[in-house]
Amino acid sequence: MPRAAALLLAALAAAPVVAREAAPAAADPVLEKRVMALAEELRCLVCQNQTLAESNAPLAEDLRNQLRERMREGKSDKEVVDFLVDRYGDFVLYRPPLKATTVLLWFGPLFLLAAGFAVLLRRVRRRRKLADAEVDDADRRRAAELLAGGEPR
Amino acid sequence: MTRFAIPIAIFIALVVLLGVGLKLDPREVPSPLIGKPAPHFELPRLHESDKTFSERDMLGKVWVLNVWASWCVSCREEHPVLLDLAKSGVPIYGLNYKDKREDGLAWLKGMGDPYRISIFDFDGRVGIDYGVYGVPETYVIDKGGVIRYKRIGPLTPAFVKETLLPLVKELDRA
Numbered sequence: 001m002p003r004a005a006a007l008l009l010a011a012l013a014a015a016p017v018v019a020r021e022a023a024p025a026a027a028d029p030v031l032e033k034r035v036m037a038l039a040e041e042l043r044c045l046v047c048q049n050q051t052l053a054e055s056n057a058p059l060a061e062d063l064r065n066q067l068r069e070r071m072r073e074g075k076s077d078k079e080v081v082d083f084l085v086d087r088y089g090d091f092v093l094y095r096p097p098l099k100a101t102t103v104l105l106w107f108g109p110l111f112l113l114a115a116g117f118a119v120l121l122r123r124v125r126r127r128r129k130l131a132d133a134e135v136d137d138a139d140r141r142r143a144a145e146l147l148a149g150g151e152p153r
Numbered sequence: 154m155t156r157f158a159i160p161i162a163i164f165i166a167l168v169v170l171l172g173v174g175l176k177l178d179p180r181e182v183p184s185p186l187i188g189k190p191a192p193h194f195e196l197p198r199l200h201e202s203d204k205t206f207s208e209r210d211m212l213g214k215v216w217v218l219n220v221w222a223s224w225c226v227s228c229r230e231e232h233p234v235l236l237d238l239a240k241s242g243v244p245i246y247g248l249n250y251k252d253k254r255e256d257g258l259a260w261l262k263g264m265g266d267p268y269r270i271s272i273f274d275f276d277g278r279v280g281i282d283y284g285v286y287g288v289p290e291t292y293v294i295d296k297g298g299v300i301r302y303k304r305i306g307p308l309t310p311a312f313v314k315e316t317l318l319p320l321v322k323e324l325d326r327a
Binding site for chain 2 (some may be wrong): 036045048058059062063066073085086088089090091
């Protein structure tokens with residue numbers, strides 16, 4: 001009986017220790033959600049096609065910890081992102097800012113699309129004009145012959 | 154013939170563009186730290202853990218900061234180049250990045266130590282301040298404590314000869 005009591009006591013004493021160990025991830029679900037939401041927007045530098053949220057690279061983990069720590073200090077999302085941009089450059093952003101060096105990136109596709117439309121429009125117009133011009137009297141006569149059942153050519 | 158000239162020209166331009174794109178290394182992300190003061194750190198040394206080292210100790214000197222780790226495969230390839238560079242008199246300081254102290258010490262003992270001092274960045278925080286993402290990385294810092302160059306990936310003899318040494322010499326004169 002005393003042994004059972006001692007065991008129980010030991011278990012009770014150990015419980016908070018165990019609980020504390022599991023705590024960091026679940027401690028603050030709101031904060032955790034914010035960390036992950038922001039991490040979705042940031043590129044992992046080690047595996048460059050993954051976000052910081054999905055990457056398992058040790059650096060991604062460190063950087064997520066940095067995000068968490070800074071948010072806990074009460075920094076805004078923008079301040080946290082700036083912290084990373086200061087160190088790793090715009091490359092960490094999945095949505096790069098609009099500036100002189102990124103104009104082509106932002107408007108290049110739009111420009112190509114517009115250029116494509118312009119070319120298409122010109123071609124269609126020219127073809128229509130040509131088609132109109134090509135039907136002359138000789139053509140009309142031939143068409144009439146064909147319709148009347150005459151031998152073609 | 155002229156009918157095909159434009160499509161062929163576009164095709165060739167595209168091939169050239171893609172060809173150049175293939176040759177670019179996506180791992181070489183331009184660092185925003187170039188031209189900015191080296192971030193401050195004060196870390197324990199690898200050899201004498203009771204002493205610290207800070208980038209401020211180096212003000213007035215041109216120096217090279219090399220980020221390395223015993224778990225880093227390319228560092229092994231780079232090591233002889235660093236030993237040669239140290240021999241040529243360039244002061245190299247090491248940042249032992251996210252390593253175990255005994256592993257780092259064993260590495261230097263077994264392969265030679267090119268560093269005047271190595272500092273011990275166990276949790277990689279200073280690494281993050283320097284924008285480290287792929288060890289090895291190498292920084293050239295000038296007399297005013299400004300980062301002038303960052304190399305991602307191992308140093309090669311050709312890079313040292315053509316880029317690093319001339320830069321260090323130029324900065325030394327400044």
